[in-house]
Amino acid sequence: MTPRVAVIGLGAMGAPIAHRLREAGLLAAVWNRDPAKSAAFARHGVKVAAVPAQAAGHADIALSVLFDDAAVEAVTLADDGIAAGLRAGAIHLSCSTISPGLADRLETAHEARGQHLASAPLLGSAAMAADGTLYLAVSGTAAAVAPLEPVLAAMAQKTMTVGARPRDAVVTKLANNFLIFALTQAIAEAQALAEKSGLSREALMEMLWETDFARRVFKVYGGRVLERNFLPATAPARLAVKDIELALAAAAETGAVLPTAELGRDRLRQVVRSGWGELEFAALSLLVDRESGLAVDDL
Numbered sequence: 001m002t003p004r005v006a007v008i009g010l011g012a013m014g015a016p017i018a019h020r021l022r023e024a025g026l027l028a029a030v031w032n033r034d035p036a037k038s039a040a041f042a043r044h045g046v047k048v049a050a051v052p053a054q055a056a057g058h059a060d061i062a063l064s065v066l067f068d069d070a071a072v073e074a075v076t077l078a079d080d081g082i083a084a085g086l087r088a089g090a091i092h093l094s095c096s097t098i099s100p101g102l103a104d105r106l107e108t109a110h111e112a113r114g115q116h117l118a119s120a121p122l123l124g125s126a127a128m129a130a131d132g133t134l135y136l137a138v139s140g141t142a143a144a145v146a147p148l149e150p151v152l153a154a155m156a157q158k159t160m161t162v163g164a165r166p167r168d169a170v171v172t173k174l175a176n177n178f179l180i181f182a183l184t185q186a187i188a189e190a191q192a193l194a195e196k197s198g199l200s201r202e203a204l205m206e207m208l209w210e211t212d213f214a215r216r217v218f219k220v221y222g223g224r225v226l227e228r229n230f231l232p233a234t235a236p237a238r239l240a241v242k243d244i245e246l247a248l249a250a251a252a253e254t255g256a257v258l259p260t261a262e263l264g265r266d267r268l269r270q271v272v273r274s275g276w277g278e279l280e281f282a283a284l285s286l287l288v289d290r291e292s293g294l295a296v297d298d299l
Contacts, residue, residue, distance in 0.1 A: 004028035005151055006059035008052050008075060008082060010037040013095070013122055014065035016130035017155055021063075022046060024154040031055035052078070053085030061151060062086055063093045065122070069102045076106055088114035091144050093151065094166065097121050097177070103167040116144035119166040120152065120159075121173035133157040137176075139168035182260070189258040193247065196254035221282045228286075228297070230279035237271040240281035244268060 003026060007018040010032040021027040022044060029047040030038050031054070038048040049055035052075050056062040062082045066072045072094065076082045082092055092110055094103070094117065103119060110117040118140030128134045134156040138145055141164055152159045162172045194204040208214075224230060244265045251258045267284055276283045290296045 002026065003060040003147055003150065004058060005061045005063055006030065006049070006055040008032075008055055008062055008064040009066045009071075009096075010041075011065065011067070012126045013129050016126055017063070017065060017095070019130070020132050020154050021151065024150070026151060026154060029055040029058040051080035051085075052076075052082045053080045056082045056085030056090070056092075057087070059086075059090065061091045061093055061148065063095060063151065065095045067096070069098050072096050072098050073102060073105070077109055083109055083113055083115065086110075086113070086115050089116070091116045091118060091147060093148060094119050095122050097173050098170055100167040100170050100174075103165075103170045107166050116141065117166045118144040118148060119169035120148075121169055123173065123176060129155070136160070137162045137169045137172040139163040139170075139172075140166050186260050189256070189260050192256045193251050193254070193258060196256040197250060221280075224280055224282040225285040230276075230283045230286075233278060233280040235281050236278050237268055237281045237283055238277035241265065241268045241272060 005021050005026045006029040007014055007021065007027065008031050010018060010030060014032075015037065018027055018030055018041060022041065027041070027046055029049050030041045031049040031052050032038050035048065042048045047055070047058055049058070052062075062085075064072065064075065064082060066075055074081070076092065076094075078084070086092060092106070092115060094106065098121075103117075107117045118138060120136045120138040122129065123135040123137065124133065132154055136152055136156040136159045138148065138152065138159055139162050144166075145161060162168050191201045191204060195201050244261055248258060248261055248265060250256075251261070264284075267287060268281060270287055271277065271279070271281070271283050274287070276286060279286075286296050
């Protein structure tokens with residue numbers, strides 16, 4: 001049976017997703033805090049709800065795309081919210097970037113009503129949402145996730161199931177965003193070092209693009225971190241200390257500011273002091289594991 005979907009939230013991401021679902025013949029209703037944003041859907045015969053509960057009541061799947069924890073909690077759990085309107089057995093698909101704690105509270109609230117919660121925070125841009133080419137990390141019970149297939153197919157070029165609890169996809173999105181922000185900071189520092197040293201920013205980026213830097217780094221070093229496999233070492237931590245100190249010395253000479261590089265140097269020095277200097281520099285992850293209370297085997 002084709003599911004009926006209500007989209008709750010018609011902002012920069014919600015509106016293009018709703019249009020995709022309408023074109024796929026799945027959209028039954030919409031709700032937005034500013035009703036003006038619903039007008040385009042009303043012209044196509046889509047029900048425009050006065051409150052979230054009313055939209056959810058028209059649907060098998062209530063898909064929410066909202067700004068933050070406060071908005072998601074209010075729109076879901078208010079007396080006229082999503083949970084109040086969903087029938088038993090229906091699904092709330094939360095596509096917002098929220099905290100794991102809120103995902104847990106929503107899961108409990110929906111379970112108490114005999115409803116299901118699945119998470120699929122959005123990976124991509126508004127343009128990708130409009131084209132149906134988002135990436136999605138989805139999590140929830142099989143009963144929550146299986147009926148979503150036609151909805152996810154209309155939204156994304158690739159969907160990956162990452163866990164059985166709604167919080168799992170939330171954590172995946174937070175980790176993904178952290179990597180984006182951290183790498184962007186590192187790229188900015190590398191560009192500053194290049195330009196202050198007389199190298200064109202374009203030349204540096206061209207080299208990184210032409211050597212497939214991102215895929216290579218994530219495949220090789222991400223794999224070592226995942227498997228905790230740091231031998232044989234092609235770039236031992238003691239050598240990495242030398243290389244990053246050279247970069248920082250060059251930065252000092254030119255006036256470039258590299259705070260991420262300084263942190264990296266300090267952490268690599270800790271790796272060496274911990275007796276791991278002959279391991280691959282990706283043994284940085286052992287420090288994180290140890291400090292996070294995770295088991296670190298003798299190496």
